[in-house]
Amino acid sequence: MDRPLSYQSEHLIVFARFPMPGAAKTRLVPAVGAERAADISRELTEQTLRKLGVLSDLRLCSLEVRVTGADVPAFRETFGKQHRYVLQGDGNLGHRMSDAASEAFANGARSVVIIGTDCPEREPEHVIEALARLEENDIVVGPAPDGGYYLLGLRRPIPELFNDIEWGSPNVLEQTCEIAAHADASTNFLQVLSDVDRPDDLLTWEQGKTRDSQQRPRVSVIIPALNEEATIAAAIQSASQSAIEVIVVDGGSTDRTTALAAEAGAKVIRAKRGRARQMNAGAAAANGDVLLFLHADTILPEGFDEAVLHTLEQPSVCVCAFRLSIEAEAWSFRLIEKLVDFRSRVLQMPYGDQALSIRACTFRETGGFPDVPIMEDYALVRDLRRAGRIAVTPLTVITSARRWLLRGVWRTTLTNRACIVAYRIGVSPTRIARWRDDSGAPRLRSTADDTAMSESLHRLGDARKVRSPRLDVPHVSNGQQARDVPCRVDT
Numbered sequence: 445m446d447r448p449l450s451y452q453s454e455h456l457i458v459f460a461r462f463p464m465p466g467a468a469k470t471r472l473v474p475a476v477g478a479e480r481a482a483d484i485s486r487e488l489t490e491q492t493l494r495k496l497g498v499l500s501d502l503r504l505c506s507l508e509v510r511v512t513g514a515d516v517p518a519f520r521e522t523f524g525k526q527h528r529y530v531l532q533g534d535g536n537l538g539h540r541m542s543d544a545a546s547e548a549f550a551n552g553a554r555s556v557v558i559i560g561t562d563c564p565e566r567e568p569e570h571v572i573e574a575l576a577r578l579e580e581n582d583i584v585v586g587p588a589p590d591g592g593y594y595l596l597g598l599r600r601p602i603p604e605l606f607n608d609i610e611w612g613s614p615n616v617l618e619q620t621c622e623i624a625a626h627a628d629a630s631t632n633f634l635q636v637l638s639d640v641d642r643p644d645d646l647l648t649w650e651q652g653k654t655r656d657s658q659q660r661p662r663v664s665v666i667i668p669a670l671n672e673e674a675t676i677a678a679a680i681q682s683a684s685q686s687a688i689e690v691i692v693v694d695g696g697s698t699d700r701t702t703a704l705a706a707e708a709g710a711k712v713i714r715a716k717r718g719r720a721r722q723m724n725a726g727a728a729a730a731n732g733d734v735l736l737f738l739h740a741d742t743i744l745p746e747g748f749d750e751a752v753l754h755t756l757e758q759p760s761v762c763v764c765a766f767r768l769s770i771e772a773e774a775w776s777f778r779l780i781e782k783l784v785d786f787r788s789r790v791l792q793m794p795y796g797d798q799a800l801s802i803r804a805c806t807f808r809e810t811g812g813f814p815d816v817p818i819m820e821d822y823a824l825v826r827d828l829r830r831a832g833r834i835a836v837t838p839l840t841v842i843t844s845a846r847r848w849l850l851r852g853v854w855r856t857t858l859t860n861r862a863c864i865v866a867y868r869i870g871v872s873p874t875r876i877a878r879w880r881d882d883s884g885a886p887r888l889r890s891t892a893d894d895t896a897m898s899e900s901l902h903r904l905g906d907a908r909k910v911r912s913p914r915l916d917v918p919h920v921s922n923g924q925q926a927r928d929v930p931c932r933v934d935t
Contacts, residue, residue: 454505454575454716455553456496457544459532460489460561462513462522469562475643484649485561486522488640491652492561493523499568502724502812505557505575510544538606541596549601556598557584563594564652565637569713569729570595573634576696576714582629585617587636592616594637602627661689663749664732664804668722670695672740673704675844680708682744689732692740693722719796720813720820727807736801737821741844744799751837752801762832763825764801765794772845776853785836792834796821797843802828816873818880822864823873 461468463486465478472481493509500507511519512532519529532540541558548556555578557571566586574584574597582602586595591614598605604627609619624631638648665683669676669692676692683690692705695717705712715725727735734752738744745766755764768784770777788794800821810827813820825834848856859880866876 450506451548451551451553452503452506453552453554455548455556456499456505456507456571457548457556457558458492458496458507458509458561459537459541459544459558460492460509460511460519460523461485462511462518463489464513467513469641471642472640472646475646484640488564488649489523489561491564492559492566493527495566495568496559496571497526498728498808499571501808502728503815504572504721504724504728506553508544510540512540537611538609542603542606545598546601546603549598554599555579558596558598559586559594560639562641563588563637563639564649566594567729569725570634570637572713572715572725572728576716577632577634579716580630581632583624583631584634585620585631586634587617588639589636590614590639590641591618592639593620594639595634596620602629605629661687661732662753663687663734663736663801664689664691664726664730665736665738665744666723666726666730667692667705667710667738667740668695668719668726669693669697669701669705669740670717671697671699671701673697673700675741676701677704677708678743679738679740680705680710683736683738683748684709685749688749689730691726691729693726693729695719695722718815718817720815720817723820724812724815727804727812730804733804734801735804735807736799737796738799739797739843741846742797742799743842745839745841748799748839748841751839755835755837756801756803758833758835760833761835762802762806762828763794763834765798765834765836767836767838767840768798769840769842770845770848771842772848774853777845777848780848780853780857788834788836792829793822793825794834794836795825797841798836799841800825806831814873817877819863819867819873819876822867 463482465482466473468485469481472484476484497507499505508528508530509519509523510532511529516529516531533543535543545556545558555575557574559566559571570586574586574595577584578597578599582599583605584595584597585593588594593616602624605620605623607623609616621631638645640646640649665688667676667679667683667690680690680692690710692702692710692712694702694705694712694714696714702712711729713725713729715722723737734756736748736752748766752764755761765788767788768781770781784798788798794800806828810824812824814823816823828834851859863876863880866879867873
């Protein structure tokens, strides 16, 4: 008996066919033979479930696999027992997709994304981006250059979207968009990605395997951001080295944050707003063996990567953090730094502004940051503290004083302590966040803080210059453009 599925508000459905020779990837058979075509089908499905399974591991969405070509036990035996498999049922592909989406919405999903398994270029960030765009659009489509699509996202049930489609033809995307226009559904497009259906597509498959086999970065630095144009470039530059992957996860900035982040060389992805969710999204997209979570107003020290890797080589250590320096001159900040040092070293409780670093495998096994509006770093460290030691390196990160400057040193400190006490006695993080916001906790930057951060860079001897941002940042693509189709598109 397959385990029941708990539907989250965001739900991912993977359509998969069993890799039976002669029945799977039949259009490849004349070029490579039935056995090799089936092997390619199996490898594509394995890759899809491996890459996208992390999305459910980190609570970004629930996931089910809709299967055909064999029964559920055969899929569990071939692809693992960690997923929930459901038979696709009867009818053509459109009927089966419509039924799967309708069932998800009936069970509480507010956004549904449907994908196949034949797009080796699709990464977790494409699904994350689709879920974010569904907050503002009824439909999100990932176009394929052959006239089909590799992803379809829905914000509401639109059963007619799957009717009268010539499945497998070059007309699928155009027909889908025509139906969307008649349904008055706003439609948004992701970048164009190639799938593997025909012999001409085999080069895409081989290139994908080569890309996956390339050396992975040792450390991925993940920076959640929301309207951080004053500080984001400095944070990225402090993290940028040849062997470091830097990912900025934007929660819907309305300033130049994403432009400056792309200009500084970071990989920029968009996710639904919320620091915990944004950090989990970055972890899902990351390739590094170690994940370092960096606040956008914090500067890493030189040699941070070697310090993190050396510390996490110790099997007993599960979390690595840095000492904290607050960029302000008053004596009260020196006292706060000493209290932070005591809390981190003696009480084993560093917070998120100390650039927490965790092995990627450990982070995913624990489910990542809890999806709460506040206290996500406290909750994660508290849980991990039971599994191993928390280590603090002798190196220091420099963080902005803006939150203290906006509200007052002691008021901010007391508010933080009150939040911790409330959390410890069982008050929900949602209620704590509401109280903190109502009490006047800082939510925006101050001019004084921007000045402090600028002066910090000069004192560090950082001569980096931020180039003028581009006026717009087009979505990263493989150079192909979706063809014009008659539907209303919001970009």
